[in-house]
Amino acid sequence: MQTENWIEIEHDYYFQTGKRLPVILDHGEGTKVWDTDGKEYLDFVGGIAVVSLGHAHPVITDALTRQAKKLVTTSNYYYTVPQLKLAKLLCQSSGMDKAFFCNSGAEAVEGLIKLARKWGKEKRDGAYEIIVAENAFHGRTLATVTASANERYRAPFTPLVEGFVRVPYDDIEAIKSATTGKTVAVLLEPLQGEGGVNVPDDDYLPAVRRWCDEAGILMLLDEVQTGAGRTGKIFAFQHYENAEPDALAVAKALAGGVPIGAFMAKESCALLGKGEHGTTFGGNALACEVGYSVLSYIIDNDLPAQITKRGEHLERRLLSLVDRQPMVIEVRGKGLIWAIELDRPASEAIVERCLEAGLLVNAVKPTALRFVPPFTVSEQEIDRAVEIIDMVLAQMSEEQ
Numbered sequence: 001m002q003t004e005n006w007i008e009i010e011h012d013y014y015f016q017t018g019k020r021l022p023v024i025l026d027h028g029e030g031t032k033v034w035d036t037d038g039k040e041y042l043d044f045v046g047g048i049a050v051v052s053l054g055h056a057h058p059v060i061t062d063a064l065t066r067q068a069k070k071l072v073t074t075s076n077y078y079y080t081v082p083q084l085k086l087a088k089l090l091c092q093s094s095g096m097d098k099a100f101f102c103n104s105g106a107e108a109v110e111g112l113i114k115l116a117r118k119w120g121k122e123k124r125d126g127a128y129e130i131i132v133a134e135n136a137f138h139g140r141t142l143a144t145v146t147a148s149a150n151e152r153y154r155a156p157f158t159p160l161v162e163g164f165v166r167v168p169y170d171d172i173e174a175i176k177s178a179t180t181g182k183t184v185a186v187l188l189e190p191l192q193g194e195g196g197v198n199v200p201d202d203d204y205l206p207a208v209r210r211w212c213d214e215a216g217i218l219m220l221l222d223e224v225q226t227g228a229g230r231t232g233k234i235f236a237f238q239h240y241e242n243a244e245p246d247a248l249a250v251a252k253a254l255a256g257g258v259p260i261g262a263f264m265a266k267e268s269c270a271l272l273g274k275g276e277h278g279t280t281f282g283g284n285a286l287a288c289e290v291g292y293s294v295l296s297y298i299i300d301n302d303l304p305a306q307i308t309k310r311g312e313h314l315e316r317r318l319l320s321l322v323d324r325q326p327m328v329i330e331v332r333g334k335g336l337i338w339a340i341e342l343d344r345p346a347s348e349a350i351v352e353r354c355l356e357a358g359l360l361v362n363a364v365k366p367t368a369l370r371f372v373p374p375f376t377v378s379e380q381e382i383d384r385a386v387e388i389i390d391m392v393l394a395q396m397s398e399e400q
């Protein structure tokens with residue numbers, strides 16, 4: 001069937017909740033994907049920071065087939081080895097004591113919110129307010145969309161969930177001023193992804209940790225986008241001394257594209273008891289076997305070191321655009337999550353032109369493009385991606 005027919009079918013039968021690009025992707029390998037007409041693209045979107053080992057990586061296809069032939073799911077009425085070995089590995093690599101699995105980032109953050117509410121009831125006189133940040137993104141369930149900042153995502157669904165207080169990001173004094181007897185926790189991304197790739201000052205997370213200790217409240221980190229290696233450490237908080245949270249959420253890159261989410265907590269706040277939380281699909285043997293295989297591969301092959309090195313290369317190449325292309329005014333990021341800020345709202349037009357030229361990138365804001373390639377991306381692929389952006393920006397400047 002022709003591309004146009006599938007686009008019509010999508011229009012007729014699928015909720016129109018987002019803008020899609022006019023291409024049907026068919027298969028991939030490493031950093032490359034191909035559409036149904038056989039055209040090749042470099043994939044610097046990677047399922048939105050998900051495809052950690054690249055497309056069709058043998059570690060993932062082997063784990064999927066091996067486990068699918070044995071057992072896909074059992075429910076959580078029973079023990080399975082893949083779930084428990086991944087729980088242990090996640091706790092060991094994050095410094096947390098307990099893990100719980102779900103199926104997405106939003107569900108993982110929802111778990112943190114429930115954990116904080118329960119902790120507030122038991123340990124802080126019923127306190128329930130959670131301090132969240134401007135430009136935050138935590139997901140699309142009702143509680144996580146309330147915790148998120150984007151009004152467009154929130155307004156259609158009022159009344160929202162009670163108990164969230166918003167402060168500017170990267171501003172410790174604002175957190176201090178917003179803390180009251182009702183506050184139970186601070187919930188933050190260690191580096192904001194959907195908000196435009198905003199990297200806080202080096203002393204922000206340690207200062208949040210110190211304040212949470214002083215005020216007797218929980219520090220919750222949403223590492224859904226940053227966790228499992230993306231920033232050059234297994235978890236982004238590990239870049240700093242003394243920034244360990246009380247609990248954290250992870251998802252996206254953990255199983256390289258197979259849906260999974262998890263939250264982990266220190267024993268002191270791991271208070272969810274029998275019957276107080278649950279899931280049908282969460283922690284299934286298939287997703288956990290893949291998650292375990294991917295995370296073990298990332299750790300055993302020291303991918304964080306490679307991510308740091310490739311990230312520095314990508315940063316250098318993006319900075320070279322600032323010199324050549326007046327439209328690019330800032331470059332920001334860490335590891336393999338980067339954005340370029342533009343002097344005008346041109347990101348969607350650039351994304352369309354890059355698509356034509358064989359590069360997938362994402363308009364994270366009207367004025368910013370985001371780059372989240374697989375951890376296995378090569379320097380040559382980075383050079384080619386930046387060459388395409390350079391060419392597209394040059395064309396657009398000429399046309400003015």
Ligand SMILES: Cc1ncc(COP(=O)(O)O)c(C=O)c1O
Nearest residue numbers: 104105106137138139193224225
């Ligand atoms: C920091 C953060 N938290 C939560 C989410 C929600 O994850 P999901 O889309 O898997 O529900 C995202 C997704 O982009 C995210 O970046």
